[in-house]
Amino acid sequence: MPEPTHILLAAAAWTGEGGAVLDQPELHVEAGRIAWIGRQGTRPRPEGAVVSDLGARFLTPGFIDAHLHLWGLDLSDPSALWNWTPAYRAARAVGDLERMLQAGITAVRCLGGPLGPSLARAVREGVVPGPHIVAAGEFICSRAGTWDHAAFPQAWVETLGMYADGPDECRRRVRERIRQGADFIKVGGSVGEHTDTLRPWGDDPARLRLAYTDAELRAVVEEAHRNGLKVASHAIGEAAVRQALDCGVDSIEHGHGISAELAKRIADSGAVLVPTLALPALRAETAAPHAAAGWRRHRAAQREALQQALRAGVRIAAGTDFVGPPATPLGPSAVEMELLVEAGMTPDQALTACITEGSSLLGLSDRIGRLAVGYEADLVALPGDPRRDIAVVRRPDFVMKSGRVVRELP
Structure with missing residues (x-):
């Protein structure tokens, strides 16, 4: 017997339809869809409908974190990457998924890590509750490149299966990711100096180098595109972002430390920029002094890059780059929208970056990201209008994902 229609009433709704707001909305949810x-x-x-009167609350589509990592780790334990079993990490990650749902995050894009494709399958098949997951699988990284854990023996790092050097090995890694269930490919395009404390990001966003040759990166992009997958590049600094555009990368992750001219080129290319303001913002407050100084430099460069991107008309999606406790716990991901507004966006632009551009970047814009007939009933009820106070996005009172209530009214 089918479940009864679930009717939702609220004071207003940001529908995702070009920023349109509907006053006194009523939504009918059936079989998980609007x-x-x-x-x-x-x-x-x-007849027999269940009614949830949300009172004076403001509805939006569910939030989307377009850049995070489902690692199931606690980074305060430096041995966790090597000593925690995959099963234990997966169990911890399931807890992260539940916390994200409670925070109104109903879809995520996992930008690197071995658990992503399996977690995506488990959620898709209803094995565990969680946001919709679009996952890259493990990184693709050159030796001495972006995520090469140079402080650890190379033999340990080899076991992660992320190394790729030379065009042929790059193509091979892309094919492995496809076999492992990846939805897209994540490649490391820039890296700091080998003496940098923040090596993947670099201690100074103006002083990074390329992690791959043009031929290697083109091999990644060509093989991914040949198989219908998009490519995301960790690219900080002028050289890495220019190379990513030259080679046909689909999304620029981070993308600061660049000129206004290059921002205009990103806009003209149609590539999506995911600035990830949240990670440096939190790390600048919690890291040791020598590392915090580097994160502050990134924060300043990110603010400048975002303002350049807005002036140039770059498509921007919202992602946190959160990886887990203690500094970046998965769950309070909506902090990215507040930081985007602080850096120059209007609240409406921040909602668009999070929800509309997020759903498009995940390849799910025909299913989520709008309050419209036929779309999945992913929605959040907030205690106020986020266009007036963007901070309310971090205080959801009610969350529904695919028509299932995952956070009840207090």
Whole structure:
């Protein structure tokens, strides 16, 4: 017997349709999808319908974190990457998924890590609750490149299966990711000096080098595109972002430390920029003094790059780059929208970056990211209007994912 229609009433709704706001909305949810949306009282209610009156609350589509890592790690334990079993890490990651749902995060893009494709499958098949997951699988990284754990024996790092040097090995790694269930490819395009404390990001965003030759990066992109997968590049600094565009990368992750001219080129290319303001913001407050100074430099460069991108008309999606406790716990991911507003976006632009551009970047814009008939019933009820106070996005009172209530009213 089918479940009864679930009717939601609220004071207003940001629909995701070009920033349109519907006053006194009424949504009818059936079989996990929005069957009807309109003003309250303008359509008969089906017999036996369940009604949730959300009162003065403001509805939006579910939030999307377009850049995070489902590692199941606690980074305060430096041995965790090597000593924690995959099963234990997966169990911890399932807890992270639940915390994200409670925070209103109903879809995520996992930008590197071995657990992502399996967690995506488990959520998709209903084995565990969680946001929709689009996952890259493990990174693709050159030796001495972006995520090469140079402080550890190379033989240990080899076991992670992320190394790729030369065009042929780059193609091989892409094929391995496809076999492992990846939805897209994540490649490391820039790296700091070997003496840098923040080596993947570099201690200074103006002083990074390329991690790959043009031929290697083109091999990654060509093989991924040949198989219908997009490519995301960790690219900080002028040289890495220019190379990513030259080689046809689809999204620029981080993307600061560049000129206004290059920002215009990103806009013209149609590539999406994911600035990830949240990670440096939190690390600048919690890291040791010598590392915090580097994170502050990145924060300043990110702010400048975001303002350049806005002036140039770059497509921007919101992602945190959160990886887990203690400094960046998965769950309070909506902090990225607040930081985007602090850096120059309007609240409406931040909502668009999080929800509309996020759903497009995940390849799910035909299913999520709008309050519209036929779309999955992923939605959040907030205690106020986020266009007036973006901070309310971190205080959801009610969350629904695919028509299932995952956070009840207090």
